[in-house]
Amino acid sequence: MSPGPYFERHAQTFVGALGRLARRPLASALIMGVIGIALALPLLLQLLVQNARALTSNGADAFELAVYLKPATEEAAARTLASQLRGRSDLAAVRLVTATQGLAEFREHSGFGAALDLLAANPLPHVLLLTPAENSRGSEALQRLQSQLKELPAVDDVQLDTAWVKRLQAMLDLLRQLVLSIGALLLAGVAVIVGSTIRFEVTSRRHEIEVMKLLGGSNAFARRPFLYSGLLYGLGGGLVCLTLVAVARYRLDPAVRALTATYGQDAGLIGLGFELSLAALAAAMALGWLGAWVAASWQIRHIDPT
Amino acid sequence: MSPGPYFERHAQTFVGALGRLARRPLASALIMGVIGIALALPLLLQLLVQNARALTSNGADAFELAVYLKPATEEAAARTLASQLRGRSDLAAVRLVTATQGLAEFREHSGFGAALDLLAANPLPHVLLLTPAENSRGSEALQRLQSQLKELPAVDDVQLDTAWVKRLQAMLDLLRQLVLSIGALLLAGVAVIVGSTIRFEVTSRRHEIEVMKLLGGSNAFARRPFLYSGLLYGLGGGLVCLTLVAVARYRLDPAVRALTATYGQDAGLIGLGFELSLAALAAAMALGWLGAWVAASWQIRHIDPT
Amino acid sequence: MIRFQHVHKRYANGRQALADLSFEVRAGEMVFLTGPSGAGKSTILKLIALIERPTRGEVRVAEQDTARIRRRGIARYRRRIGVVFQDHKLLEDRPVFDNVAMPLVIAGRPRREIDKLVRAALDQVGLLGRERDRPLELSAGEQQRVGIARAVVAKPPLLIADEPTGNLDPQLALEIMMLFKRFNDVGVTVLIATHDHHLIDAAGARRIELTAGHQAEA
Amino acid sequence: MIRFQHVHKRYANGRQALADLSFEVRAGEMVFLTGPSGAGKSTILKLIALIERPTRGEVRVAEQDTARIRRRGIARYRRRIGVVFQDHKLLEDRPVFDNVAMPLVIAGRPRREIDKLVRAALDQVGLLGRERDRPLELSAGEQQRVGIARAVVAKPPLLIADEPTGNLDPQLALEIMMLFKRFNDVGVTVLIATHDHHLIDAAGARRIELTAGHQAEA
């Protein structure tokens, strides 16, 4: 078999598959739509988680740990401790609020005003405000950090700024779990959809395959058109998916802006980016090809002409 | 046509459809699986929103509004205002913290201790802590409430307890939008899946339908088996969906408990309940029947024997 | 029973299958349709069964202008005609019994009656005992006979058959032809397209000969 | 070329189609296979084309024990045999040209060659000019001839045909039989199952007569 006819045959088969899809545009579009939806959902959720994480790392104030030093601690010792902590890899920033600064801030905000001048001594301790490094913001990491800090001799108490942190973290954890489960389900779904579509196509072209086999066509020969169909379904589904993600991004943008506004920011949704889009497309095509390969191989091997 | 054979025929057709599904168990299971997944996702997300809402209404403290009265306000006037506010339908609870109570609390928590006894006058204002009614916790409703309260003559300032409220609300809004979009997408997906499955079945049994029509079978006669197939796909998909929801509930429960723990509660996920489960099942069957009806009617009308 | 008047049939691809054809088959008659391959025999039978529609001219069947029968009426109309198809048109995934029973099931006959009639029909084509076989497990001639049994099972007043003995050996072909004759004897109108001149001679019935869509009555 | 030795064939449903059948067809011979409906003619051709396997006994084709040919070898083996099927086995959604070209496409022949060979084959069965029609737009006899063109297009050394003239009028049947004879004249081994005794007489070739799976050489 010369390479000429071989290539020619592949090209012909590909065009044939394209032609078949085009001949029943509604059905093809529907299948691609379903694949697109199934691929878009995990991407959308991933996008959500990604954006939520970006938000919470911008809104770093939410992650502050307040370390209250023992009342007896000298300011110099507090400074030393602060610079020691700055060496830790799991902390992004360390800010020292000395007792004097604290009192000054309190005077401004509390409404007690000059009344505080009456105090014999400053009752406030020095406080270290810590921002954990980005990779140490999980609720477990935070708790570990908290207990480690508590054991330092100079430290009186360590408090997470608000329950908000824990809640957000727990929510993100939940969401991430959800994304993983849903993503796995839906990717399996895509393979199943392509597979069962191809399976039906093989069934509905059973006669044709029988005839091909009777005339001396190999299984590979009979399978080829279906592989191209699968590839095309994947490609179409991938394009639908990217479109859906783009539309969803556009539609959800106001809601996200409202959310970021609560952090005093004005940032829209982060998109998929070119590389991830391309990867999604490639994955869709690979899934389509694979689903088709499995379904067609299995079916065709079991078609025996009579 | 006597009613006997008519019923007999329906029963036979139903059994026939069941038999066809059973004859290719893998394919049937896969299709039902896909339908189940597609139905389960919106239900799961709905469950999530529902649970989130339940959580935030239990964790009512998160929703407190602090109303600072003008320093000159008498305690009696503060009490009058409090009981006036209790009459509002958009408030669930109103707690008055008088300046004296405030100072006592402050003395306990701030570390200033006896130092405060030196103060000539209590610098704190009376404060009203408000819990909005459940239906007035949207961020808009809260803002409206806030600006209304600010206009009261006795009021100095109104603060939402933390930014947390806004954030949670914004997140819930986002999630609700997401659920609506995803739910609509997926329900359409189910109809499409059933429809295109039936479409393929009709195609692969095209010869049979042609023969039936040649022998004087009406379109309705040819369509009947496919309607039963659609119904069965729906039923199977619905059962898969309920199973998936139950499994997901079981798997997500720890994460949700971790989340509720941050509210100092210990509550797992709220389930679907019997009625909603039944409704989901009925909806699945209806979708299956409908998808089959549309696909089969359309296809069968266009099969003309030659 | 059947009357073609100036019937023309041009298929969608432009091929002229029938040109100004007129003939009549009276109720109770038995008539053969002959002519070379591609002369238009199957086309005539398809016009009668409403599988195709004439381009021009009138096709009357049982005193009814078939042009008047629209979509919804076709099913009922076809139930009154028994058709033997040139390519059998059996359902390959259903046993012989179900195939033969199909016209009765469609007509909504009760189970007992169906049982009896199907057995009788299979007996007449020599296939009693093969009820549970599937068409693919039958030889071509056996399949053809199943098709014949299905056409006669509901005892229709009009029977049309397209090359019903093409896959049968001469002796069996004669038997089948005698079966058609027996139906004709009890009043059924029979129209058969065939190439087999010996059978026509044996049956001694009228013959309509076609050449390229024209009649050449012999 | 073909040698059956004590071949038995019992189908899965228990039906005994062939019982202890032995015969030989020498290379370059032309042989007819006759016998009543259900005698086992198609079964023999199916054993040769490896569509079925014998229950017992040996089927040798072209000096090769067919029992030795496993899954992967079947495709290549079939490419060397031209088969005319009793039910045509055409692809209904492909034009006549594609149907006839199929064996050449499968063999990976270049486009130009395919074009030439397909036209030549269609010419031989009298269907030149119908390349773009689809099988459903052909009469039964025309379909049968497309099947014959497909069987001969790749010029296989062995040609087997199952009732190739069942749907043809007597004159066309004779022409087709002469076509097979011409192939036989240039060295192709030909085995034809048929009911048509006139044709056998006309072709004057050897005849193997079957009765219920047994040979009854005449």
Ligand SMILES: Nc1ncnc2c1ncn2[C@@H]1O[C@H](COP(=O)(O)OP(=O)(O)OP(=O)(O)O)[C@@H](O)[C@H]1O
């Ligand atoms: N659906 C169709 N579309 C286009 N042309 C058709 C169609 N059906 C038949 N023809 C053409 O019309 C002519 C008559 O066909 P018909 O099937 O009536 O012939 P016939 O007499 O039955 O032949 P045979 O004996 O071979 O079955 C043929 O030339 C055929 O090619």
Ligand SMILES: Nc1ncnc2c1ncn2[C@@H]1O[C@H](COP(=O)(O)OP(=O)(O)OP(=O)(O)O)[C@@H](O)[C@H]1O
């Ligand atoms: N796939 C099968 N399964 C079971 N039985 C079969 C199968 N194919 C054929 N038979 C039976 O084997 C016997 C021989 O069949 P075969 O098709 O070889 O007959 P034939 O000589 O070709 O008859 P015809 O002239 O009617 O085509 C028949 O009784 C038939 O019912």
Ligand SMILES: [Mg+2]
């Ligand atoms: Mg015909």
Ligand SMILES: [Mg+2]
């Ligand atoms: Mg046979």
